[in-house]
Amino acid sequence: xxxxxxxxxxxxxxxxxxxxxxxxxxxxxxxxxxxxxxxxxxxxxxxxxxxxxxxxxxxxxxxxxxxxxxxxxxxxxxxxxxxxxxxxxxxxxxxxxxxxxxxxxxxxxxxxxxx
Amino acid sequence: xxxxxxxxxxxxxxxxxxxxxxxxxxxxxxxxxxxxxxxxxxxxxxxxxxxxxxxxxxxxxxxxxxxxxxxxxxxxxxxxxxxxxxxxxxxxxxxxxxxxxxxxxxxxxxx
Numbered sequence: 001x002x003x004x005x006x007x008x009x010x011x012x013x014x015x016x017x018x019x020x021x022x023x024x025x026x027x028x029x030x031x032x033x034x035x036x037x038x039x040x041x042x043x044x045x046x047x048x049x050x051x052x053x054x055x056x057x058x059x060x061x062x063x064x065x066x067x068x069x070x071x072x073x074x075x076x077x078x079x080x081x082x083x084x085x086x087x088x089x090x091x092x093x094x095x096x097x098x099x100x101x102x103x104x105x106x107x108x109x110x111x112x113x114x115x
Numbered sequence: 116x117x118x119x120x121x122x123x124x125x126x127x128x129x130x131x132x133x134x135x136x137x138x139x140x141x142x143x144x145x146x147x148x149x150x151x152x153x154x155x156x157x158x159x160x161x162x163x164x165x166x167x168x169x170x171x172x173x174x175x176x177x178x179x180x181x182x183x184x185x186x187x188x189x190x191x192x193x194x195x196x197x198x199x200x201x202x203x204x205x206x207x208x209x210x211x212x213x214x215x216x217x218x219x220x221x222x223x224x225x226x
Binding site for chain 2: 042
């Protein structure tokens with residue numbers, strides 16, 4: 001079974017530029033998550049989707065971050081405009097459904113460096 | 116919000132030694148999970164705990180869900196070089212799958 005796919009794996013941009021990340025979850029997984037992992041810290045949840053609907057985006061900085069999962073499968077996370085403090089690894093994860101007991105499977109992440 | 120304190124921050128041990136790390140919280144969690152992250156990869160689930168007091172093993176790994184629901188520990192017995200990595204605890208709630216992660220314990224194993 002293929003795992004969670006993410007692209008690109010690395011991205012370097014200048015501050016105030018825009019960037020987008022793509023995630024393809026495990027086939028059949030209804031729930032998709034985006035996490036931000038700053039160097040030396042644990043992942044922090046940004047947004048979670050159930051199919052194509054947003055379940056929780058309370059920790060997403062909505063003035064610059066946006067995410068969508070239009071067809072309930074792939075998802076994109078966008079930052080516009082980027083700031084220096086956005087440098088981090090952006091992890092995508094998926095699970096069969098919501099709720100305790102549903103294991104989240106993580107992708108390899110996209111490493112973003114904002115100069 | 117819920118804060119998780121994970122300790123130690125890093126450990127340097129000899130191959131064959133046992134390792135213990137723990138996680139505490141100021142708030143109650145209904146699930147505790149332990150993940151391992153290798154360089155350049157996403158976290159991989161090692162052990163999931165769902166009941167207060169639960170003790171669960173996965174090979175050389177053992178984890179416990181504290182009685183107070185505010186803490187958990189992970190033990191690794193007879194460490195080997197491939198145990199090197201960063202170990203994260205995470206606490207979860209029943210009503211959704213929003214997990215809060217600790218800052219991680221970086222483990223180095225010397226052959």
